[in-house]
Amino acid sequence: MPSNTHHRASWTARTCTWLSLLLSLEVSAAEHAPSFATHSAQYSPYFPSAPYQEPPPSCHVTQVNVLQRHGARYPTLGAALDMVSSLSKLQGRKSYPSELEFMRSYKYNLGVNSLLPAGALESRQAGKEVFERYCSRTRSDDCGEPFIRASLSERVVQSASNWSLAFSYEARSSPPPILTISERIGAKNPLENRCPNGPPSLKEQREWQDVFAPSIIARLETVDPPFGLDGLDIVNFAHLCAFESLALEATSPFCGLFREEDWEAIEYHGDLSKYFGFGHGNPLARGQGVGYVNELVARLTGDRTYIEQDTTQINHTLDSDSATFPLDRKIYVDFSHDNLIAPVVSLIGLFNDPPLNSTHPDPHRRWVFSEIAPFGGRLVVERLSCSAGEHVRILSSDAVQPLGSFCEGALxxxxxxxxxxxxxxxxxxxIGTEEYRRCF
Structure with missing residues (x-):
């Protein structure tokens, strides 16, 4: 874990040009970044979808709830094994098409699971952003100490620690402590997704691979004998592009295998994965967000009844104690995984498109996962005191979300x-509680 001294010295952390743009806090840099950086779905680095909009003049923010994904990481073991398997089809050849000439000297050198320097920077930028947005000394509001929790996996806890250090640096205070919640099987954890009876479906992804991958395969299969590539190999090469670019802080050679239009197809592959695996397309997914949403409502209202009555993932030992679940803070920050954020936004009612089609993407769909839960992605629920009473506002990747489809009287x-x-x-x-019961 970095010390305060190291933290202060690391604000000029080495980053490549496109990553620096994406992490800019002033404007959305999506249009200036290469396509792989903004169209890699769940493997995209964080970028704001829109400039932050200040609340109306008649309102001021009285509470901030942040649900944030850990920062950019190395691939999981399963993803790494898949990529290595696809690589094996390319290695050891005497001739290559021009796009794959780099394979003559290529060596796979990615780690597994752990947080990347780019991921640490994402969380530090987020902590700095929250202080500047809600607690700057130029504002009259006093934020006090944020309450921070993290689901207990190393990359999640490290992301929370980097956020805490950055916030404290701006506030000139000691880093806020972090409460960790176990991810072990059987543990109650509102920041963890667990539904044994609802495994993600791969059918829709395979159907989409059969649509977009053949043209890419045809460009690469110009050697004799052929590599024997399939749609999953193409997806794995796209993932290699994303992971290596983040790890190397330079563009991976695998990015050169794809054209601009290919990245929209790659993005849709990831969108289908999260939609049918953990979002609106999975009939058991919303139940995984019940615990967090009950905690959110308890914080917004100051009423513990919502957590006391929860029968899903809430850890009642922690939430019954004001020391481990306070209701008197202005800022609450919870660090988790993308597979928890997807059920939460689905349960709330956000990004609720007509069902995604596995062969014909809707270019106007709202379920775009690079904007919902990329590495470092965050969902923010603000409580505001306005001249017309108390209100809420929700932002995803800084874009204000329309609430009219489920919140009566939304403006x-x-x-x-x-x-x-x-x-x-x-x-x-x-409804989500009933769905949760069907998971077990």
């Missing part, structure tokens, strides 16, 4: 009365 500027939001969440969690 065009994204505001909805707190009472209406709470009522909508009560209905959603009641």
């Amino acid at each position: 065009a500027n994204g505001l909805c009365r707190l009472s209406s939001f709470v009522k909508a969440m009560e209905m959603a969690t009641a």
Whole structure:
């Protein structure tokens, strides 16, 4: 874990040009970055989808709830094994098409699971951003100490630590402590996804591979004998592009295998994975978000009844104690995984498109996972005190979300009365609790 001294010296951490652009806090840099950086779905680095909009003049923020994914990491063991398997089809050849000439000297050298320097920087930028946005000394509001939790895996805890260090550096205070919650099987954890009866479906991804991959395979299969590539190999090469670029802080040679239009297809492959695996397309997915949403409502209202009545993932030993689940903070920050953020946004009612089609993408769909939960992605729920009463506003990757589809009386500027939001969440969690029971 970095010390305070190392933290202060590391603000000029080495990053390549496109990553520096993506981590800029001033403007969205998506249009200036290479396509792989913004179209790698769950493996994209964080970038703001829109500039942050200040609340209306008649409102001020009284509470901030951040649900954030850990920063960029090396691939998981399963993903690494898949990529190595695809690489084996390319290695040891005497001739290569021009796009694959680099394979003559290529060596796979990625780690497994652990946080990357780029991922640490994502969390530090996020902590700095929250302080500047809600607690700057130029504002009258006093933020106090944020309450920070992390699901207990190394990359998640390290992301929370980097966030805490960055926030404390800006606040000129000691780093806020981090409460960790076990991810072991059987442990109650509202920041963890676990549904044994609802494994992710791969059918839709395979169907989409059969649509977009053949043209890419044809470009690469110009040797004799052929490599024997299939659609999954193409996806694995795209993942190699994303992971190596983040790890090397330079563009991976695998990125050169894909054209601009290919990246939209790669992105849709990832969108299908998360939609049918952990989002609206999985009938058991929403139940995995019930614990967190009940905790969110308890914080927004100051009413512990919502957590006391929860029968899903809430750890009642922790949440019954004001030391480990306070209701008097302005800022709450929870670090978790993308597979928890997807059920949470689905349960709330965000990004609810018509069902995604596995062969014909809707270019106007809202379920775009590089904007929902990329590495370092965050969902922010603000509570605001306005001249017309208490309201909530939700931002995903800084873009204000429309709430009218589920929050009665929601306004065009994204505001909805707190009472209406709470009522909508009560209905959603009641349905989600029934879905949760079917997971076991």
